[in-house]
Amino acid sequence: MLIRLGYEIAIECAAATPIISLLDIHPDRHADIKRQTRVLTSPSVPTRTYHDRHGNICRRFTAPAGSFRILYDAVIEDSGETDEVNTLARETPVAELPDDVLTYLLGSRYCETDHLGSIAWQLFGQLPPGWARVQAIVDYVNSRLSFGYGYARATRTAAQAHEERVGVCRDFAHLAITLCRCMNIPARYVNGYLGDIGVPADPA
Structure with missing residues (x-):
């Protein structure tokens, strides 16, 4: 296409x-x-x-x-095909992670792993490691936060988004990244074009 x-x-x-x-x-x-x-x-x-x-x-x-x-x-x-789903993807133990991804386990200004670590382990610690755990994190973030352009705030952190339960795309990403990092799953922020294929035009 x-x-x-x-x-x-x-x-x-x-x-x-x-x-x-x-x-x-x-x-x-x-x-x-x-x-x-x-x-x-x-x-x-x-x-x-x-x-x-x-x-x-x-x-x-x-x-x-x-x-x-x-x-x-x-x-x-573009092929137009959806991203690959691999439900058998395994979680690599920290001791076996490549050196260049270790930085994606650390907390940051927007991803406060120290604030959300205990919550992450309570929510996801009993889930099987691998694809299912990451999918559960993404599903949790999507159900926890309400999206709205009016909620945009450049200073909002992952912990604040979790508490306020609102945000824009970057807040969803920051919260998912933080929860993954809390679970020792390397994650980083990547941005891209937001497609509007099949989405009704916004008159605004």
Whole structure:
């Protein structure tokens, strides 16, 4: 199937503001791009890219004071198939984890494993390790939180989302990541395009 993707993001800056955007298509999918525009800015400013340690393309530029827009439009080919489900996926004991994933067990500013550790073990400690445990965590987060754009708050942490029972997409992700890390399951935040295929247009 062919999927059109893109964005037009408008911001207001009180002063010239250096920005790093992670909005470029991952190099793994470049062969699937059927057409695309350049990344455009208005007003036009120079941009440059670099790759982070996960292979993401990061775009650096400085937005001038005042109104600023960044635009992109593309069509990409995709199978349209859902993600693979492997209910037999096993949980790797911490002692056997590769060195480069150990950092994804640690607490952080948004993922306070120290606050949610006992709750996680009470909820999920008796479940069989592996796919079933992670699925239970995701299901719990989806039933625990209510989604709403009006709930957005840039400072909300996983523990606050758990207590307040509301949030936006990042709050769902932070809470799931934190609960996984509490259970010694490495997890990290990954963002992507939110598809609207089959979703009625929002008149707003």
